[in-house]
Amino acid sequence: MAKVVLTSLKARDFTDDEIYRAVERAIDGLDFSFRDGIQNVVVKPNLCYYWDYSTGETTDPRVVSAVIDYVRHKLGKDVSICVAEADASAMKTKYSFRVLGYDKLCQKKNAKLVNLSEGNIVDVRVNVGGKEIALPLNEILLGADLIINVPKLKTHNFIGATCALKNMFGAISKPRKFSYHEIVSYVIAGVNKIVKSHIIVVDGLIVRGSYPKKMGVIMAGDDPLATDFVALEIMGFNPKRVPYLSLAVKEQIGKVRNIKLIEDGARLSEIKRSFPSHSFLLHRISWNLQLKMLRLYEAVVGDVIPPILEK
């Protein structure tokens, strides 16, 4: 049975101490067994772009800081902790680590900051829904004893919503992941088939729906698929209708029957009610329609389209 623990902070100005206590309560609630011999821990935040935590788009470094402290508390000071992220189509970690405050955090916490697009990268083949794909992955990720996935609770204009499974898409070493977008569901399911997130700590301090909102939610799970099911429920989606999640269910990437939801000081229904829901479908239809109309206008009137809007 998969477990998901939902906690929330009461104050709007979250202090480091409050964040730590929420993270601790949430992970403790999982009764996760930290087996002996764990030496290499990889923490994977969501640093998809240069927009900092206040926008609700990227993982708050204070949540990662709390996760590092928790791991050290459980596994001792000598455990090796890497905070890892790969370059993305529009983001270079050499800048995002600085801009988002991760270089300072890792210096302070004596954790390694790793660009998953550099170093030893191997192509791992995986079969998803009858389709075989090869994904370039960093050996640091493949060799980790414990992977802690720290995604955001946010909607996404392209795939609807993003949480634990989608966050691992960002761990694929290839920077130009934009090229996967035609088969994005397969790639998300594939990477999660190869790389198992052992603990998921969802940063919902500031969520991002139709606008960013301070909600003070911290959620932990021991199964990425089950965690995503709860996260999507909060964001107002039917998880079974989200293509990458239904594929993940078919591929048995996690357990979605009998999810044990522990509401520790936070009610799912209340959080769901106050989430700033966002119709990504409307956004996509509207954006595609706008671009089509623009091209028609260009052809008929002979006006110019700024290169920044060109696909």
Added chain:
Amino acid sequence: MNRKILLAFAASPEECEILLKVGVIGLGNMGKLHLLNALKIKGINVVAAADKSEKNRRSVEKYHVKTYDDYIKLIDAEKLDAVIVSLPNFLKREGVFSAAERKLDIFLDKPLARNFPEAQAIVQKAEKENVRLMVGVNYRYFPSVQKLKSNLDDGRIGDAVIATSELILNGPLSHSAVPTPVPDWWLNKEMSGGGALLDLGYHLIDMLSWMFGDLEVTYSNLGYRLNLPLEDSGTVVLESKKRGTTCVANVGWFSKSIFPDFNFRINVHGTVGYDSTDRYAPRNLRVHAVKEGTLNFLRRLSGRKIRYLSYTYYYSSFHEILELFFEALNKGVELPVSLEEQLDVVRVIDSVYREHGAG
């Protein structure tokens, strides 16, 4: 230059069918926009463009413009009258010098240069080679800015006592339709010359200088929230020695604000009243786009000239300033933006950087 000799003998520029032969140097987003705009401007013939990137060159193939992988090859091979220089800041000096030595008139993307000494060298070179150089300070040509300037000049606001201005965007960290990483030169102090102040503050200081004149810095502050080697925010307080106006420029790269959101305004508080560009800018850019698109369609139907890019509000100013540049070249009249003004903008920005040890 043959064109100048022809102009001297022509009673009016219209009497001789002169097509300025133009080349575009640099085909990044801005260079490509200039190319697309230039293709729509009457009286010029865009003959070729140059960019080191094959991808960028390929992206303009559909416009049937010859391309080169080196701008020196372009300006040596083609008999040009003028070039549009749209290079990264650290390559501008070399680009302008090469064009000026071949006696080509130059339209240059802002900023004029990375610092004041480089700006002086560029201006001196243009003067020495007797070529005409203009910086593309397109913000002056926003309809809202034109209206504010006109009201100010007409005395509708009285004596302007305080002017505040803001331009807060995400600068080079903006996210385009096709995700592309920010080019490294943008975030390299040596190569770019500066951060938000040089990038966005250049426009504000140019407009404040154009409106009020003779600016001196009385206070400045630079911010580094993004932990980059370049400032991502800045506040500059200036005093106009000419009109006594206190001007404030607030700039930032720190906002996620994405087009069509556009966080720009100039507010002027005068002895008679208050005016702001916000009063004349479209409230909803999508509604504005539909309105302007429809008007352009009707203009096209009735055989009138369309207002290029007016549906975007923001980008039409690029077309307008480029058209004015070539119109001035064709007519042999004074350029609408003087080099003295642009030198002064760089001087002001340079003084802020020097004060903060960031120059």
